[in-house]
Amino acid sequence: MTTGSTTEAKVELLGLPLPRLAEALAPLVDKPFRARQIHDAIYRRGVTAFDEMTDLSRDLRVALGERFSLTLPAIRERLRAEDATTKLLLRLEDGASIEAVDIPDRRRRTLCISSQAGCGLACAFCVTGFWGAGRNLSAGEIVGQVLLARRELELPPTVNLVFMGMGEPMLNLEAVRDALELLAPTISPRRVTVSTAGVVPGIDALGRWPRRPNLAISLHAPDDQRRSRIMPINRSYPLDELFAALRRYPLEARRRITFEYLLIEGFNDEPRDADALARRLAGLPSKVNLIPLNP
Ligand code: SF4
Known part of the structure; x- marks a missing residue:
């Protein structure tokens, strides 16, 4: 190594x-x-x-x-938080920076990994988006995060994976697929979640994979007007288009789509917002993760 x-x-x-x-x-x-x-x-x-x-x-x-x-990526810094999560700040061969985060939860270990170094989607609440577009990671760089974390953080080979670190995985789907094929001997697609800001062609492409990981959507607002303010990608793929893609997505039995929803005080956290969200999700097997945003 x-x-x-x-x-x-x-x-x-x-x-x-x-x-x-x-x-x-x-x-x-x-x-x-x-x-x-x-x-x-x-x-x-x-x-x-x-x-x-x-x-x-x-x-x-x-x-x-x-x-x-x-x-493997080189470790620039290792940050352990009070809630026992450990963030690895990593440097790649060309000097690009990425991160991987180990999130222990009782009996489960989940590793949050990056699919790009940087991100061009410019979500208002995201530091990576603030720094702008970088480059796609190779399959080896994606797999390298997992193997490094397995060794450095003593993760079990069957760790759960979420593509929720740096980057938009739907814009680097080929490398994500190749990496998951390499990891398949220990990490089945059921243990993997690919999270997207709502790149509709990527959702459709993922739907054509024979063995699909779980799907998560960063939603964060129940209407186009507010979502476009904090997630510019919404102007390219507004909510009606996004939800049409989710409703045609071939969800397997007993699986649900996860929706990430940042609770931003005074912006999207009123009871009427919850009602609007419920209407959006009606009939779609789903679960919602509410994440209070710390100012
Ligand atoms: S898509 Fe993800 S990584 Fe990119 S700017 Fe938005 S939240 Fe950040």
Whole structure:
């Protein structure tokens, strides 16, 4: 494993799907099943140092270390809050910053991860939005957050994942899908929630996945006028369009769509707002997370 930097000549393996991993390893490994063995070591057991892949011969481990790398994000800072959440501020290879947050809740552990470094959607209540657009993360950079947190925070391999860190996952859906395929041996789609500000083409695309994660919507206002004020994306995909997409979304049995709703004093927290919200959600299997916004 390398944190933060790799030797230039080395080939990065983290994030490669099995066929591409096998292709990259072909000049070095003697038997085809070795690629599967290495893939399992990384994504099933969370081993990101060749030296620790003790089911491989010592010679092969040394050769792998000389030619390849498995680069995890580097930890810039670790912030533990009173409620026991731990935020990891991370630096990627090109210096971009992202974050991952471990949220323990009694018996459950949930890791909130980033899909982009920065975000161009400019939601008024969001620090990431304030700093503006950055770039999409690769599948390896998404997976790297999980493997790093597994190791540093002793997360179980079956941790729940939410894409609610930096970025809008629907604008980087291909890398999100590739990352989830890599993590699938330990994290089933039922343990994953993809949260969107309401990017309708992304919701439709997610609906076509054969194995779908849970869906969450950052809603935060019951009407277009107020939602557009705090979430500019609403001007592109107003509520009628968003809810039409949610009603055609192929929700599996016993699943619900989660709606995140920031309670902003004097803005969206009146009983009539609750009524308007209830009317919007009528007939849609849903649950609402009310989140008081601290000024
Ligand atoms: S979509 Fe998410 S990350 Fe982007 S600005 Fe809005 S709240 Fe922030």
